[in-house]
Amino acid sequence: MSAFDGKISFVTGAGSGIGEAMALKLAAEGSTVVCSDINEQSAQATAARVEELGAKAVVSALDTSREQAVKEALEKTRRDLGRLDVLMNNAGVGSKDWEMTTAINLDGVYYGLIHACPIMAAQGGGSIVNTASVAGLGALMRPVDYHDDRAAVESVSAYVASKHGVVGLTKQFAVAYGKVGVRVNAVCPGYIKTPIIAAIRGREGGEEFLKALHPMGRLGNPEEVAEVAAFLASDKASFVTGVAMPVDGGYSCR
Numbered sequence: 001m002s003a004f005d006g007k008i009s010f011v012t013g014a015g016s017g018i019g020e021a022m023a024l025k026l027a028a029e030g031s032t033v034v035c036s037d038i039n040e041q042s043a044q045a046t047a048a049r050v051e052e053l054g055a056k057a058v059v060s061a062l063d064t065s066r067e068q069a070v071k072e073a074l075e076k077t078r079r080d081l082g083r084l085d086v087l088m089n090n091a092g093v094g095s096k097d098w099e100m101t102t103a104i105n106l107d108g109v110y111y112g113l114i115h116a117c118p119i120m121a122a123q124g125g126g127s128i129v130n131t132a133s134v135a136g137l138g139a140l141m142r143p144v145d146y147h148d149d150r151a152a153v154e155s156v157s158a159y160v161a162s163k164h165g166v167v168g169l170t171k172q173f174a175v176a177y178g179k180v181g182v183r184v185n186a187v188c189p190g191y192i193k194t195p196i197i198a199a200i201r202g203r204e205g206g207e208e209f210l211k212a213l214h215p216m217g218r219l220g221n222p223e224e225v226a227e228v229a230a231f232l233a234s235d236k237a238s239f240v241t242g243v244a245m246p247v248d249g250g251y252s253c254r
């Protein structure tokens with residue numbers, strides 16, 4: 001018996017990086033997985049990999065910054081598949097634009113919570129894991145002095161504000177839905193080898209700068225985040241709710 005046998009899971013941002021690893025981990029543990037992404041092709045590719053593992057996959061083309069679309073996708077999952085047991089509220093961007101960053105990283109996570117929690121409560125329980133960041137626990141360091149670069153200040157501020165917001169939402173929804181069996185937790189990854197950090201890694205000295213931020217002296221892998229997220233989503237974490245768990249090679253303990 002695997003941890004997610006017979007469960008129905010919905011993963012946002014499933015087409016790449018951490019979301020893809022989450023979808024594959026849930027599938028490997030027996031879950032049916034709705035692979036959702038704004039990029040439908042990449043969601044389809046992940047769904048194909050889920051099916052290679054012998055699990056059932058459904059593709060959902062979804063922009064998480066559109067509330068009505070999020071509501072409909074989650075309700076469709078419950079209607080078509082009978083339940084919604086797990087939501088990995090994971091889609092996110094590192095954009096130069098304040099509006100876009102907060103719309104996807106913060107509003108999108110809120111839409112997932114506000115529309116998944118009632119579905120889960122009505123069926124007797126469920127579990128949500130939000131992908132926050134070490135940027136939800138403190139300020140981010142950058143390899144260069146950027147105080148006179150307005151775009152850089154805006155970009156880092158928007159990301160840090162959005163991820164602190166995700167940690168706040170995690171706690172508030174955990175409190176609101178605790179008595180009806182819905183657990184809400186967050187993972188706070190350090191720097192993980194996915195396309196979202198390709199630009200920083202590509203700069204001269206960028207990779208070494210990022211590695212040095214982590215006491216373990218390396219970057220993380222998406223699978224290492226998916227492993228912790230799956231634990232939090234599973235019944236093994238049945239008395240865990242409202243936590244923002246670092247998965248960061250020690251980044252946040254300094």
Ligand SMILES: NC(=O)c1ccc[n+]([C@@H]2O[C@H](COP(=O)([O-])OP(=O)(O)OC[C@H]3O[C@@H](n4cnc5c(N)ncnc54)[C@H](O)[C@@H]3O)[C@@H](O)[C@H]2O)c1
Binds near residue numbers: 013
């Ligand atoms: N990689 C890191 O170092 C790191 C660190 C901390 C937190 N995170 C967070 O992890 C999450 C996943 O990022 P990743 O590193 O896997 O990056 P990624 O770029 O590999 O994957 C992000 C996925 O989200 C999708 N996406 C973007 N906007 C969307 C939208 N509006 N609606 C639906 N899907 C959308 C993209 O198409 C992509 O498939 C993000 O929330 C990110 O902020 C990443």
